[in-house]
Amino acid sequence: MANKTEKPFGLNWLDSSYYETLLPSTPWQNIYDMISPELAIAVREQFKVPQRKQMLIELLGPQFKRSYLPDESDDALILNPPLMAEEQRKKLENEAKSWLQIKMNEIALKKKCAIKTNQSEDELSSEMKDYLEHTYNVVSTSLDRHLYLKQNNINFENLDDDKEPQSSVKQNDLRDALRKKKSESNEKTMPNLSSEFSEILSESLMNILKKDPRRIAFVLQKLIGQQLSYSLRLFIWSDILMRHERKKIEAGSMPIDIDLIVRKNFANGVSRGKNELKISDPSQTPISGLIENGVIETYSKVFCLNEFLNEAHLRQTMRILNVFYCYSRDYEPFYIYWLLPFQLTFRNERSKSELIYDLAMYLDLYVKNLFPIWNEIFTIAAKVVQDLSINDLSFYEHLKKISKINPKINSKDFVNEIIENEQKKTTANDETNVIRSKKELLTEPSIFVRKWIAEGFAGVLRKNALLYVWDQLFMSLWSSKDFEIIAKSLLYLLKNQFIKAKDHDEMRRVFLEGPYRLLTADIQSAFMHLSSGGKENEVAFLNTLNSNEDGSYYAKLEGSKSKSILDPIGIKDVYLKLVIPKQGLINDFDSTRIIVEISLYYGSQRLGKKQTTAIPIIKDVKPSIKESKTYELMIPSEKLVFEMSELKQDIHDSKGVFAIITIKYPSLSFSDFILGYCKMSIYSPQKIGSLSTWEVINGRVKRLLHPGAPPEDFEKIGSIPTASFKDRLGPDSNVELTLYDPNSESYFRKSKEFI
Incomplete structure (x- = not known):
């Protein structure tokens, strides 16, 4: 058992949750009792070498030794100087930890306490499911308490354990309150759409990752599509930048x-560069004049960079590029674009002089290891344009x-590499054809897509949108697929503006200035939509600025009318408990005929209807009160997915978006016989800028079933049904199901393996 004086995660609420899951009466004890005997047998096979034996005993702890290795000798001196050097001990410890990890995983898989990547959680043992549910409840409760204390500025460490404040606020209220509470006064430490809520979660998540860095792969897959908080962005970007260097270590x-x-x-x-260039200051290299001209020209002429056109930022950019040149003897004008996201992210971590070197170092790691080669950029752009020709x-x-x-x-709109690489493809020999080829090339829409990608989108996006895009690219390890999705998102979001363009100049203006005017929330919606396999022709509707009354793209943004978007929702793992009366309307009840129908509503507007097609699996049938039978049914393999919807502006419903679930029993006598129904809230409202959206209420939801068919007025449906059999369902009949975000699940399946 762990020593409670230790703080494994360094956060009180997280450490207390950890120790609570290890109490003797918790489900963890069952897992411990399942795995430990086999682990003890495997460990004994490693005891031939005394030093290895002693190291394994120390790593397993005194309680494990007392319970499963009571007769084994314990000699700690053989692992300490002078009998063993510190370096040798460290090496032995790493080897022992690695062996224990592998062996533990083997035993856990055997005991169904772990699953492989291609397996479902349904294959876990009942003991492991109990443990996961218990751990979730402990952590969730503790986190909500921690958020409440933070919200009310209560110092956890100064609280008397017997006098803890009792909150009457519901869990969701706590989280919503902190989501809406922006740290406007602390912009330097939490810029770029970071709320206090996200920063608290990020701090906890980073402490877990520091304890077990291998879990970052799992975390990245779960975060894909989301905008990272400031602190989490620092952590993830730094980790990915260092990843290639880490692989070089044996x-x-x-x-x-x-x-x-x-x-x-x-x-x-x-230092070597200073000596070879014969300079004393690495920020003043022989090409400092060239760099200065390039930086000033770029920031002066590029529309989206005008907001950074100040002396302090320009001088910092010049110094970084000079230090980078001193180190690598490399400079290209497009490095100015690639550098900007790092300047926005790593801007307050060190002193000004250290920051210059850090940013130059990050740029070097990025250039060497992450950004795609030019041929790959051309291929990505070609795929985007080809996709457009096929789908629209x-x-x-x-x-x-x-x-x-x-x-x-x-x-000058384009970097030389874009033009030169394309011109190499021409077979023309005379100067006239070369000039004509260049002119035709520079009019093609595809060259603008190449420009977006070649500049890392830093030449067209505003700050928050740029950081969101780079978050996605970092989390996907800069995959070409994500470059393609981002470019397609921008292109289709701007469709209405492109359609209004009448000539090349207006088209060029949309390509170069249009993305800057897009809302970050719209780019996020488009990215998630396309990542999950959504249709391209639906993306244009995600641009919430398309409804300007005057029809002009360049009208003031304040004049735009907001829309309300309902993200896709998935329903799976349906469980039914049906109490069927013996003297009801159904003779010889056949549970395999049961159909679950789900209809989504927003006020009187029906958004969609789905029903199950799979045959329910009988889990249990047993007698109940009043000569009835209780059927427990499952539909585990079927998933019902409702696509994205746009809510009508003239409907205002305080009840929000809800589902009406009906349990149908088709038969020869009754074509639409309804056993029961219930009403269920499935979304919570969110506000991101001018975009009204709805967040899926993820997780298991359970509702009691009313007997009979639902009333026409859904407002009359209560949470507690009439306690009478009627002729259809008895009391305690209920439905239980899992709500999930199909965007996240689909992207998780399609995402690449992280190492």
């Missing part, structure tokens, strides 16, 4: 501070048509 070697090694190597490289031919043909009307070519 597996099984002693743990090292890879961050420290990379910094030392970079500092040594800068009229949109594609419109762009091709207007791109040739009154073209005004400005080659």
